[in-house]
Amino acid sequence: xxxxxRDVAFDDILAAAERLRGVAHRTPVVxxxxxxxxxxGRVFLKCENLQRMGAFKFRGAYNRIAQLTDAERRRGVVxxxxxxxxxxxxxxxxxxxxxxxxxxxxxxxxAKLAATREYGAEIIEYDRNTMNRNEIAARLALERxxxxxxxxxxxxxxxxxxxxxxxxxxxxxxxxxxxxCTGGGGLLAGCALxxxxxxxxxxxxxxEPEAGDDFAQSFALGERVEIxxxxxxxxxxxxxxxxxxxxxxxxRLCAGILTVxxxxxxxxxxxxxxxxxxxxxxxxxxxxxxxxxxKLDVSGKRVxxxxxxxxxxxxxxxxxxxxx
Amino acid sequence: xxxxxRDVAFDDILAAAERLRGVAHRTPVVxxxxxxxxxxGRVFLKCENLQRMGAFKFRGAYNRIAQLTDAERRRGVVxxxxxxxxxxxxxxxxxxxxxxxxxxxxxxxxAKLAATREYGAEIIEYDRNTMNRNEIAARLALERxxxxxxxxxxxxxxxxxxxxxxxxxxxxxxxxxxxxCTGGGGLLAGCALxxxxxxxxxxxxxxEPEAGDDFAQSFALGERVEIxxxxxxxxxxxxxxxxxxxxxxxxRLCAGILTVxxxxxxxxxxxxxxxxxxxxxxxxxxxxxxxxxxKLDVSGKRVxxxxxxxxxxxxxxxxxxxxx
Numbered sequence: 001x002x003x004x005x006r007d008v009a010f011d012d013i014l015a016a017a018e019r020l021r022g023v024a025h026r027t028p029v030v031x032x033x034x035x036x037x038x039x040x041g042r043v044f045l046k047c048e049n050l051q052r053m054g055a056f057k058f059r060g061a062y063n064r065i066a067q068l069t070d071a072e073r074r075r076g077v078v079x080x081x082x083x084x085x086x087x088x089x090x091x092x093x094x095x096x097x098x099x100x101x102x103x104x105x106x107x108x109x110x111a112k113l114a115a116t117r118e119y120g121a122e123i124i125e126y127d128r129n130t131m132n133r134n135e136i137a138a139r140l141a142l143e144r145x146x147x148x149x150x151x152x153x154x155x156x157x158x159x160x161x162x163x164x165x166x167x168x169x170x171x172x173x174x175x176x177x178x179x180x181c182t183g184g185g186g187l188l189a190g191c192a193l194x195x196x197x198x199x200x201x202x203x204x205x206x207x208e209p210e211a212g213d214d215f216a217q218s219f220a221l222g223e224r225v226e227i228x229x230x231x232x233x234x235x236x237x238x239x240x241x242x243x244x245x246x247x248x249x250x251x252r253l254c255a256g257i258l259t260v261x262x263x264x265x266x267x268x269x270x271x272x273x274x275x276x277x278x279x280x281x282x283x284x285x286x287x288x289x290x291x292x293x294x295k296l297d298v299s300g301k302r303v304x305x306x307x308x309x310x311x312x313x314x315x316x317x318x319x320x321x322x323x324x
Numbered sequence: 325x326x327x328x329x330r331d332v333a334f335d336d337i338l339a340a341a342e343r344l345r346g347v348a349h350r351t352p353v354v355x356x357x358x359x360x361x362x363x364x365g366r367v368f369l370k371c372e373n374l375q376r377m378g379a380f381k382f383r384g385a386y387n388r389i390a391q392l393t394d395a396e397r398r399r400g401v402v403x404x405x406x407x408x409x410x411x412x413x414x415x416x417x418x419x420x421x422x423x424x425x426x427x428x429x430x431x432x433x434x435a436k437l438a439a440t441r442e443y444g445a446e447i448i449e450y451d452r453n454t455m456n457r458n459e460i461a462a463r464l465a466l467e468r469x470x471x472x473x474x475x476x477x478x479x480x481x482x483x484x485x486x487x488x489x490x491x492x493x494x495x496x497x498x499x500x501x502x503x504x505c506t507g508g509g510g511l512l513a514g515c516a517l518x519x520x521x522x523x524x525x526x527x528x529x530x531x532e533p534e535a536g537d538d539f540a541q542s543f544a545l546g547e548r549v550e551i552x553x554x555x556x557x558x559x560x561x562x563x564x565x566x567x568x569x570x571x572x573x574x575x576r577l578c579a580g581i582l583t584v585x586x587x588x589x590x591x592x593x594x595x596x597x598x599x600x601x602x603x604x605x606x607x608x609x610x611x612x613x614x615x616x617x618x619k620l621d622v623s624g625k626r627v628x629x630x631x632x633x634x635x636x637x638x639x640x641x642x643x644x645x646x647x648x
Contacts, residue, residue: 028352030374049601050354111598270638274435277373277634279601310601314594318642 008249010197012159013166013190016063020163023095024059027051027164029171034275039291040299044175046168049280049310053115055236056164056187056308057081057088057151063160064149065092073098075145080104080137083112084236084309085151090119101146103137109235111313128229128238152186153243162190168304169198176301181286181308182206182215182257183237185246191306192253203255205296207286209234209262216257218242219250233262233320236283236309258296260289266320268292272307273321282320284309332573334521336483337490337514340387344487347419348383351375351488353495358599363615364623368499370492373604373634377439379560380488380511380632381412381475387484388473389416397422399469404428404461407436408560408633409475414443425470427461433559435637452553452562476510477567486514492628493522500625505610505632506530506539506581507561509570515630516577527579529620531610533558533586540581542566543574557586560607560633582620588613590644596631597645606644608633 027047035043048056065077076099079089086102093100100121104113105128117123126136141148150157164187165178178195182188188206195202208215212230218241226241242250250257260268265282268289272280280288287305290296312320351371359367372380389401400423403413410426417424424445428437429452441447450460465472474481488511489502502519506512512530519526532539536554542565550565566574574581584592589606592613596604604612611629614620636644 025355028354028371028374030352031349033376047352050352052357054599054601273603273638273641275378277378277603279597279603314597314645314647317597318646321638322642323638 008155008158008193010193012155013162013194016059016159017163017166019063019066020059020160023062025051026167029168030276032275035291039303041301041303043291043303043305044168044172045276045288046164046304046306047278048164048306048308049278049284053087053091054309054311055084055088055284056161057084058091059163060157060160060186061085061088061149062092062095064154064156065089065096065098067156068098068147072147075147076100077149078103078137078141078144078146079149079151080133081151083108084311086116086121087112087119087311089149090116090121094120101140101144103133103140105133109311109313109316112311115311152184153245155245157186158190158246160190161187162194164306165191165194169195172304174302175199175202175304177296177298177303178202178204179287179290179296179303179305180204180206181237181283181306182208183239183283184243185215185250186243187306187308188254189246189249192249196253204253205255206250206257207290208257208259209237209265209286210259211262212237212239213259214240215242215250216259218247219257222251234265234283234286236281237286258290260286260293260295264289264293269320278307279310279312279317280307281309281312332479332482332517334517336479337486337518340383340483341487341490343387343390344383344484347386349375350491353492354600356599359615363627365625365627367615367627367629368492368496369612370488370628370630371602372488372630372632373602373608377411377415378633378635379408379412379608380485381408382415383487384481384484384510385409385412385473386416386419388478388480389413389420389422391480392422392471396471399471400424401473402427402461402465402468402470403473403475404457405475407432408635410440410445411436411443411635413473414440414445418444425464425468427457427464429457433635433637433640436635439635476508477569479569481510482514482570484514485511486518488630489515489518493519496628498626499523499526499628501620501622501627502526502528503611503614503620503627503629504528504530505561505607505630506532507563507607508567509539509574510567511630511632512578513570513573516573520577528577529579530574530581531614532581532583533561533589533610534583535586536561536563537583538564539566539574540583542571543581546575558589558607558610560605561610582614584610584613584617584619588617592616593644602631603634603636603641604631605633605636
């Protein structure tokens, strides 16, 4: 039994890792002397942009859908997403032979819309400024009897995303700091759970765009704050509020929330292009941007940072690396 | 004692691996279900674009310079290169505290010129259409008493590059085929030596641009052929003849030489951007291009392929991934 309302434990992350074995990539960890020189620390980048479908989201989606009953699988799944969760659910559903309907904003990056279709999912588009996606998805789930796969507020999703930090800490011992981008908080909550379980003294930070600082505001206040849809190039972090399930975990386990500007995200994407030879999408560059911008003093420290995804339209990417 | 004229043995590659331990990155091997579906095989990509300075060239350069005597180190090194070898020598020399002069064509990619300068090397530019770089470099070596570090025709360089295949075969068992890009043949010869030593039944193929098929012609004829400077986007493969030392190794150990078009290289770079989230330079995409273009029937086979580098100007890369 999984779902909202149930707490997430380290054992759930271990169980997720078992489910994902041989299905998800165990993504590489890369280092850069240039990055170390820039930050003064020793930085280990966990490359979830090299995950299947190009982002960590596959982990949570697969972990969630794999736990459906046979009857639930036959009725299929519904998800709403600005992009990577859509692809994650579509691919996981395809692998598990489950029909999937994805509700996507009509202004989602073309590459993400196309990839989601390619994984065999049915797509329903909506206008993110005038329509409430949760209501659309809930109605669809009701009409079709399909199971809703939420993007972050779900124990199985959080546990799946937590396998990112689990692998990183298995591969790299003695991390002092872990920096994780956050939208709704699924990756951050899952990674905080895994990291603190394996290494209680670690300091885990979330990073979000300045324009979408709902997590930072909520963290400062101690309770969930709602903001308008943020205008940022980080299309994976346009959430308006931390998750109900993710926020208490983040509040309990994290050391703080950092914010980065869109320019900082662009500079981090260029750094990843020039120095790391990695394609990173705007949201995926948030943790790297926080380090490059000195948002945290990591001098002399061993720092894990998650590059969360690499799904970005060619035209947009071309403009950004060319300095646009 | 290293240098041209001396044969290269598998033990030299093992010794190079020891020298490079903790200095070079052990680069990750990535897989893609999409690539497997496209080729019908199971493909393992060794990501030397994620090597220090962005290409495999660092391995050979470091292995060569590390074997200089103290007196030779004080007099410094000279190298000639269209790009990545320059950076490899510059970085290796910097790490080993050896002065370096690099002779580079004036039309080398700006990113490669800048990076070479950044590693602290002195750069001398020349016109590749009217001047003979070997003569310039040899004169410089003579005037300054510096040791020449050739880009491929050197036992220590070949042994260093061979560590790429050594690592790949250590990480992935039972490869049937290995596909390696080739310019002068240092990477190909070194990888063929390592691969055949570890797995005698493996079929090793070289890949070069159609316009610069000096290796293919030479392989077909059984002796080294000289061609005019080839016009191709693969700036790392504009050699006019296989190496004196590399060719006999390739002739003895390889199964064949494949060629790919510039359009094939561009398509492979786009595939790497869209599907692999890896920045790959034109030459670095040659082995991938050969597989994507079906230049070799690999259905049902386990295939290693080397992505050799990722150093490409942002403007050029932007144009290529945008379909230009």
